[in-house]
Amino acid sequence: MSVGLIVASVPASAGQPAEQGGTGERGGPQEVRFATFNASLNRSAEGELERDLATPDNEQAQKVAEVIQRNRPDVLLINEFDYVEGGVAADLFRDNYLEVGQHGAEPIDYPHAFTAPSNTGVPTGFDLNRDGSTDGPDDAQGFGEFEGQYGMLVLSKYPIDAEGIRTFQNFLWKDMPNATLPSDPDTPEDGDWYSDEILDVLRLSSKSHWDVPVKVGQRTVHLLAAHPTPPSFDGPEQRNGTRNHDEIRFWADYITPGKGGYIYDDEGGRGGLSPQDRFVIAGDYNADPHDGDSVDAAANQLLDSPRLRDTKPGSLGAVAAAKEQGGANDDHVGPHWLDTGDFNPESPGNLRVDYVLPSRQLIPRGSEVFWPVPDDELARLNDASDHHLVRVDVLVP
Secondary structure, X not given: OOXXXXXXXXXXXXXXXXXXXXXXXXXXXEEEEEEEEEEEEOOOOOOHHHHHHOOOOOHHHHHHHHHHHHHOOOEEEEXXXXXXXXXXXXXXXXXXXXXXXXXXXOOOOOOEEEOOOOXXXXXXXXXXXXXXXXXXXXXXXXXXXXXXXXXXXXXXXXXXXXXHXXXXXXXXXXXXXXXXXXXXXXXXXXXXXXXXXXXXXXXXXXXXXXXXEEEXXXXXXXXXXXXXXXXXXXXXXXXXXXXXXXXXXXXXXXXXXXXXXXXXXXXXXXXXXXXXXXXXXXXXXOOOOOOOOOHHHOOHHHHOOOOEOOOOOOOHHHHHHHXXXXXXXXXXXXXXXXXXXXXXXXXXXXXXXXXXXXXXXXXXXXXXXXXXOOOOHHHHHOOOOOEOOEEEEEXXX
């Protein structure tokens, strides 16, 4: 599958990243840094991101690029990067920002990239939120003012197996067995907020789910990328909360032998990963295992999986921010050390919502949330986004 794939004209050498970063000889173990960053590179109207990135002087994009340059991931998922057909925005971001040193940071080169359409802004023709209109951003397959808003982008120093990519943009929510569908609070039935006609077209992914195979030496590591909808901005029916739960469950089933048989991709392929497959789940999952509005501790569907490791990346900056901001943070159960999102202190407070979760075959070598403490010179980058980059270093045997 090649839709959306964009590869620079000079690929990295076989099995090695474009920059020095691997360990061992070709075919031997290599250390790889995987990261996710909700960079808030989304715009309010179609074409705005492309215009902003067409010149090298957009302040927010400069900060986002510097965050990436300071952390230097080998494989990076960016959430909230508006989709532009043909990867035009992705090329502009690489050319004008990542490959230009920002504020003294070293430029960084990603010869390989993948992007594809998002469900955001795609009309359903139905009144999903029951406000009397069928053409609002809340009535789209995923919340969005235009098609592709809040999209995703994968950047890699390692080659991407284009033919092995699987996307699940069109998977219908109703096709998940025992789906946690929202219930109308005014009726005694369960799962009846949406009519059968709506469920016949309503997709599970609010953006998309991607399985992007990355070639590390002689091995393949599947980057499993997604950005589930926030479990908020709804009513007592919890249509967003239940969807967030099942968007997370999708990957939990995909990586668990015997549970992913119902899954189909956009090309008609069926099933999930095999027990031998190596993978890293990455993205903004909008779910904290202890706090916030998620349904049934949705994040724990992944965190409790025996197939992966939670290295618990953290930062002192998150601890300092929660103490300074107070509010809802004072009542949180989860450790502030693990927070990745800097949100309204009144509600919901700061949360752990961004994850990089490697499979058990990958050996952790270190992890961190990039959230500098206030007296650090790099604290000026903390407002690049309301999320912070999360990185995990693993040894690929």
